[in-house]
Amino acid sequence: MKADLTELDQLDIPGLIDLSESVGWDYDEFEVRTLLESGRVFGHKNSAGSIVSSSAIIPYDTKLASIGMVIVHEEFRGLGLAMEAIRKCAESINGDRSLMLIATKEGMPLYEKMGFKTVDYISKFLCDQFVPVKIQKHDGLFIEDFNQSDFAQLVDLDGAAFGDRRSVFLRNRISQSKQCLVVKNNNGEIIGYGLSIQGPVNLILGPIAAADPDTAALIAEKLALHHKGKLRIDVPEGRADFMSYLERSGFVKTNTPPVMMKNPAAMPQRDNSLYAIASQAFG
Structure with missing residues (x-):
């Protein structure tokens, strides 16, 4: 299955909400808009133009950037799309920043493979x-x-x-x-x-x-x-x-x-x- 990596924008908000819903996450228009206005979002689109992956990066003022909304549609898993999107996020910001993310259980092996290390925990x-x-x-x-x-x-x-x-x-x-x-x-x-x-x-x-x-x-x-x-x-x-x-x-x-x-x-x-x-x- 072919999927091309691209930067996403305001016109992609409905597609990002659909992708979020496909994995049971509850992003809405306001949350996605804040992501886009505060940072950059990359993702893959399939041949029909549907968004099948996403990864957002929010660079803060000096030394830190947060990665979030890492999602891959169930039908496109195992193709390395998440790794490619996260790498694009990291390449998109200036300077030698620390990258931070909060991992899902499913995502941890990928993040460890990419060199991320656990430094703390969050209680939901x-x-x-x-x-x-x-x-x-x-x-x-x-x-x-x-x-x-x-x-x-x-x-x-x-x-x-x-x-x-x-x-x-x-x-x-x-x-x-x-x-x-x-x-x-x-x-x-x-x-x-x-x-x-x-x-x-x-x-x-x-x-x-x-x-x-x-x-x-x-x-x-x-x-x-x-x-x-x-x-x-x-x-x-x-x-x-x-x-x-x-x-x-x-x-x-x-x-x-x-x-x-x-x-x-x-x-x-x-x-x-x-x-x-x-x-x-x-x-």
């Missing part, structure tokens, strides 16, 4: 019905809706939490979000923030960055509180207190996929304030 939590938990009052903290004047501080806070500044992605993600909240102290400094994204199945909570687990829980609760429907949040390892709060609120851990990196195979320097990632495509 799902919730059918959110149950508010009484959180200890935070004197001197103020939680409010994001304002454009907060953007520079938010990018700095996220950069320290994530390990690289993500200004283009955050601008696009905030625009996509259902809600974006910031937590400020008495001096008006932002010490935490969080986003919620409405997907076709779940309201996704993340990224969330905060000074401590209680502040992270406060943000998560405000984002989830009035939502009638399913919720999802992906939490980095080592967040036992926050995970305990999530479980008391009705979340159930369903999967623990690995975070894998290449060039070099080490996690970026983080300040221990990341409590939820944006998504498995964006890291």
Whole structure:
């Protein structure tokens, strides 16, 4: 079967959604558009012009790029399409960046073959019905809706939490979000923030960055509180207190996929304030 590798664009959004649905993933128009506006997407098309593979790369501001939406249609597996698309992604960015991805169980052998190494794990939590938990009052903290004047501080806070500044992605993600909240102290400094994204199945909570687990829980609760429907949040390892709060609120851990990196195979320097990632495509 012949399939040609090409760069995909806005006109390919319906085809990418169809490809996602073919493997049971729930990408929608808004999520795919954010991928395209924040990075580049490559994929193979068959002789009929249908998209049969995809791989996205989102380069962040300095030293890191995230790879996501690695999908191959069932009928075109075993032909090396995923490896070819991922390599094209890596070749498309400037500089010697570290590459990060969150692997599926099926994808791990391919990534290991390409030189990626496991450096961390993410815990995926799902919730059918959110149950508010009484959180200890935070004197001197103020939680409010994001304002454009907060953007520079938010990018700095996220950069320290994530390990690289993500200004283009955050601008696009905030625009996509259902809600974006910031937590400020008495001096008006932002010490935490969080986003919620409405997907076709779940309201996704993340990224969330905060000074401590209680502040992270406060943000998560405000984002989830009035939502009638399913919720999802992906939490980095080592967040036992926050995970305990999530479980008391009705979340159930369903999967623990690995975070894998290449060039070099080490996690970026983080300040221990990341409590939820944006998504498995964006890291």
